[in-house]
Amino acid sequence: MNEELLSVGIDMGTSTTQLVLSKLYIQNLGSAFSVPRLVITDKEVVYRSDICFTPMLADNRIDVGQIQTFVQEQYRKAGIRKEEIQTGAVIITGETARKENANEVLLSLSGFAGDFVVATAGPDLESIIAAKGAGAHTYSKEHSTSIVNIDIGGGTSNLALFSSGELLDTGCLDIGGRLIKVDQVTREITYIAPKIKQLIARRGIQLALGQRVTPTELEPIIQEMVKLLEESVGLRPPGDFYDIIVTNKGLKLDRTIPCISFSGGVADYIYQEAADDVFKFGDIGILLGRAIATSSLTQQMMVARAAETIRATVVGAGSHTTEISGSTITYTEESFPIKNIPILKLSWADESGSDEVLARAISDKLNWFKLNNDLQKVAIALEGKKSPSFLEVQKYAHGLHKGMAELLEKEYPLIVIVHHDIAKVLGQTLYALLGYKKDVVCIDSVQVDNGDYIDIGKPIAGGKVLPVVIKTLVFN
Amino acid sequence: MEEKDLKSMIESILMEMVGNKPEEAAEPARTEAPVQQAVVVAEPVLAELVQTTQPAEEETDSDECLDDITEVDLRKLLLVPDPADREGYMKMKEKTPARLGVWRAGPRYKTFTSLRFRADHAAAQDAVFSYVSEEFVKEMNLVAVETMCRDKDEYITRPDLGRQFSTDTIEYIKKHTTNQAKVQMMVGDGLSSAAIEANLRDIVPAIAQGLKMYGIEVGNILFVKHCRVPSMDMVGEATEADVVCLLVGERPGLVTAESMSAYIAYKPTVGMPEARRTVISNIHSGGTPAVEAGAHIAELIKTMIERQASGIDLKL
Structure with missing residues (x-):
């Protein structure tokens, strides 16, 4: 099929x-x-x-x-x-x-x-999606190595670190090709982004709005930007401006990263030389790309060619966001798609105790999801156990049933996401506990975390699986 | 495995390693030196085995136990010294139960590999030749019957008898089951009694719970000793159930001796084509978990009743 x-x-x-x-x-x-x-x-x-x-x-x-x-x-x-x-x-x-x-x-x-x-x-998700679109996760898997992808767009540089196909970390810097705009004809600076202005001031570089510039005059500030990128992947120790340029967080840098790939609009000018006018886009993108191409980012690290450059993020969004659930699952609800459901992921301590402990943990933590004392729809996520006994499944089901009582009062469907392959039996057990009267959606083989949202689509493949998108919704 | 057997096996292998003949092991004075030598060259795992063995040689009634070598997770054990890419090797091992990266001693396996291989083989043989205990059959509340085979030898050598019941047994089955039920469940020892004892406690309640959701009752469950798969056809004819579901121990291998299959058929009849059976195999803790398989089987049974078909006639 x-x-x-x-x-x-x-x-x-x-x-x-x-x-x-x-x-x-x-x-x-x-x-x-x-x-x-x-x-x-x-x-x-x-x-x-x-x-x-x-x-x-x-x-x-x-x-x-x-x-x-x-x-x-x-x-x-x-x-x-x-x-x-x-x-x-x-x-x-x-x-x-x-x-x-x-x-x-x-x-x-x-x-x-x-x-x-x-x-x-959200900057983290953006980094992941761009890196997947660029093919970094596939590269790390096929070559059994670690690779960082830097997606350098107009406004930000998004970093994602993969090792053997697994995501390890993400980061984001306010460095991009359109943070300084230069008029194509007059060569006057028409825009400088706030953080770059600050950097220019701190380094005492002579650049200001309205100034007519040559590539040579822009060189010092571009070198500063490249330095920050080198700091972001651990090629040099973080300097005094690193914390300022970081959007939300940088990579943890507890290991040396052997490989690097570049995506985003600027990447095209890292991988290949542009012969014509460097200001043809009215910004510093081409100059930034050139500077990266001759920096230690490409000299000291093994450069992997990205599958996509300027389209990495959009290809990632189109091809790498939808996953499918495990193939043995339970759902009685028919009104798909279910959208924008926040995830409550339980800790291991919550689920390794008795059903009472589990129930109490859920009802306590559900309070986090109350807006003006009104409980929203929430999906409960847990690890589950590999090959549990029937009694252990009962324990999980009783804990979930009791803990989710408040959601049931609201007539919300019970949405349970479990990592290990036990969703069919767990869902059936829950459905039995509900006297076959309330709806249950119980899926497995999907990994989620607190802060994530889940969207669940209409059943596919003869109803065997549900398409899901795990995502974040973070606006700065 | 018996402690004594294991001990003698270790001794004989150690002898082989250092080039002595096994018979010489009978004389403790002559074996001592070679054993000591072996300790020096051995892997830590082996050294531990040997160390725990030595005191036992002196005091034969010691209560000490050897570490169970079958507890070692082979997928996490890499015996290759200084591999160029340990991470890559481990990734490869994660994907297969095959014994990769076992290294060698000269042209042969290392002692641990050799012992583990024999231990797994022994577990497989035990699974075939042992019986599901009567207490277990009672605990699970199963209706016990047996096929025409008189013992394990006959069971192994005469597959035809493992598919048949005597007329008395058929009568007994009829008396203890519901006629024309929606589903008749049965359990057979098959080629692994260990598989039945390992999985039944979890799979039976999961199937029953799932069927209940669809309004289907599980009646009395049969237990068939010396059971071959087609014995379910005779049960089907005797009970006239819509669907017969047989949980049976699979032929054990070196990966696990506890793997079980479910053979399910819509109105099975004696002599029907094998293609009319649907099978869910590989039910064990390292394969499809028993509870999840049970939930899936319940839905499969419901689908078969609805569509009145099984095997390749049932398009899923």
């Missing part, structure tokens, strides 16, 4: 907005003699949109109308209807995520783009 999912990815970045359509292929890899095991076997980008500048209104708000027109236009060019889109993600990245109406635009656009197209934001 083969099944295809049509997925859309939309990236609204600091400088550009783009869209891709991908096909995800799903196959049952379980033998005829075992329980089914459905997995995504292949991902293929089938359509790449034009790249347009992210449209802004005069009051520095995002122009949602123009983005919708862009999406419609691209769907038409690709020859697909909105109804055919089965899954996907809209991600809002870099400086665009900090605009006043970012949240609103994101939510309205995800609905506009398709039924189960989810809204995502």
Whole structure:
């Protein structure tokens, strides 16, 4: 049995907005003699949109109308209807995520783009998605090595560190190609981002708005930016400006990283030399790329060619956000998709005690999710046990049932996400405890953490699995 | 494995390692030196084994126990000294139960590998030749019957008898089961009694709970001694159940001796094509967990009743 999912990815970045359509292929890899095991076997980008500048209104708000027109236009060019889109993600990245109406635009656009197209934001997620789009996780797996991908866009540089296919850490720096804008004709500086202004002042570099510049005059500040990037991957000890340039957090740097890859718009000028005008985009992107190409980032580390550069984030959003649940699961609820459900992940201490301990931990922690004393929908996540006894499953079910009493009063469905392969039996046990009257969604083989949100789509592959997107929603 | 057997096995292997013949082990005075030598060259695991063995040689009634070498997780044990890429090797080992990275002593296996291989082989043989205990059958509240085989030897050599019941047994089955039930559950020792004792406590309540959700009752469950899979066909004809589900011990291998299968068929009849059976195999703690398999089997039984088909006729 083969099944295809049509997925859309939309990236609204600091400088550009783009869209891709991908096909995800799903196959049952379980033998005829075992329980089914459905997995995504292949991902293929089938359509790449034009790249347009992210449209802004005069009051520095995002122009949602123009983005919708862009999406419609691209769907038409690709020859697909909105109804055919089965899954996907809209991600809002870099400086665009900090605009006043970012949240609103994101939510309205995800609905506009398709039924189960989810809204995502947050620097950590952005780093992961870009690195996956660039193929860094695949590279680290195939070469059994560690690799850091730096996605250098207009406003931010997003770092993600992978080791043998596993994500280890993420980081984000306010370094990008459009943090200084230079008029293409007059060569006057038209914009300097606040943090870069601060850096210029601290280093005593002669640069100011309105000044006419040559590449040589920009060299000192670009070298400072490159130095910060070198600090971010541990090639030099963090200097006095490192903490300031970090957006939310940097990498932990407790190990040497052998390999590096670059994505984002600037990456094109790291991997290849641009012959024509260095100011053709009206910014310092090309100069920054050139400077990185001759820095210790490429001299001291093994450079892996990214599968995607400027499109890494959008390809990541289209191809690498949707996962599928385990193949033996329980759901009685029919009203999919379920969107934007926050995750409450229990600690190991919570679940390794008795059912009473589990129940108390859940009802205590549910208080975190109360807005004005009103409880929202929450999905409970736990590790579970590998090959538990039937009694242990009962213990989990009783603990969950008691602990989630408050959610039940609200007529919310019980949503349980367990890591180990026990969701079918756990879901059936819960359903029995509820007297087959309340709805249960119990899925496994999905890893989530506190601070994540989950979106669950309509069942696919004959109802065996549910597509899920694990995401964050963080606006600065 | 008996402690004594293991001890003598270790002794004989140690003898082989240092080039002496096993018979010489009978004379303690002559073996002492070679054993000491072996300790010097051995791996830490082996050294531990030998050290615990030595006192036992002097006081034969010691209560001391050897460490159970079958407790060692082979996927986490790499015997290759100074591998160029330990991490890569371990990744590879994670993906297969095959005994990779066992290294060698001259052209042969190392002692630990050799002992572990024999221990796993012994466990497999035990699983075949032992019986599911009567207490266990009673504890699980199973209705005990047996096929035409008189003993294990006949069971191994005469597969045809392992599929048949005597007329008396058929009558007994009819008397202790519900006629024309939606589902008839049965358990068979098959080629691994160990698999039954390891999984049944968890899988039976999981199946029963799942079936209850679909409004299907599990009646009395049969236990068949000396059971071959097609014995379920005779049970199907005797009980006239819609679906017969047989939980049976799989032929053990060196990875696990506790793997169980579920053979499920819609209205099975004697002599029907094998393709009409649906099978869920590899149910053990390292494969599909018993509880999760039980929940899946319950749904499968419900689907078979709805679609009135099983095996390759049932398109899932």
